[in-house]
Amino acid sequence: MSEAQAAALAEHCPDLAQWPQRWEIDEDDIAMGERIVAFFTPFLLHLLDKGIARKTFRRHRDHLWLLGGELIGRRYEDDTLKKMPVGKAIDTLIEDEGGPLIWPRITEAEQKSFDATCRQLYKYLSPADNSTR
Numbered sequence: 001m002s003e004a005q006a007a008a009l010a011e012h013c014p015d016l017a018q019w020p021q022r023w024e025i026d027e028d029d030i031a032m033g034e035r036i037v038a039f040f041t042p043f044l045l046h047l048l049d050k051g052i053a054r055k056t057f058r059r060h061r062d063h064l065w066l067l068g069g070e071l072i073g074r075r076y077e078d079d080t081l082k083k084m085p086v087g088k089a090i091d092t093l094i095e096d097e098g099g100p101l102i103w104p105r106i107t108e109a110e111q112k113s114f115d116a117t118c119r120q121l122y123k124y125l126s127p128a129d130n131s132t133r
Contacts (some may be wrong), residue, residue, distance in 0.1 A: 001045065009041070009047050016041075022065075023072040032075070032086070036068040039086045043124050063117035067093065070100055077079055091125070096120040 001009070009016065009025055020033025022119045047060055081089050093100045097118065098115025 001041070005045050005048070005088065009044060010055055012048060012054070013044060016044075019065060019068060023069045025072060027071050033072060034070065036071060037040065037092075040064050040068065043121055046124060047120075058121065059113065060117045063099075063114045064121070066102065066106075066114060067099060067118065067121075070102065074100070082092045086094045087125075090121075094127075096122055 014039060015022075019037050020030045021034045023036075023097065044064070046103055047057055052060075067090070071081070071086075071093060075089075075094070080093065084092070096119060098111075099118030102111060102114060
């Protein structure tokens with residue numbers, strides 16, 4: 001990541017380094033959270049490179065934070081997720097139609113917006129060679 005990219009990411013995601021602590025249920029979650037942040041970072045940079053509106057970027061950023069927290073939580077319900085690398089685990093949660101159901105914690109409209117971010121992430125992760133997964 002270039003200096004300019006790091007500065008832009010720090011400006012638009014000032015709390016990115018704290019996401020693992022905010023997701024933490026158990027101390028083992030910090031390492032997984034750091035891997036999730038590292039996995040999301042290229043997509044966040046991609047969104048910045050697209051030049052989308054700040055508000056749109058913030059919405060996607062917040063949805064990624066929600067998706068990361070959902071993965072941390074679901075690992076406690078699904079032992080297979082616990083054993084998967086981050087990319088594979090994210091791949092099991094998202095698809096071309098959206099992300100995991102977060103109900104009842106978010107409204108139907110919020111779920112649709114969350115799904116839009118998950119669809120974009122899915123599309124980003126689905127190049128012909130799948131090298132980002």
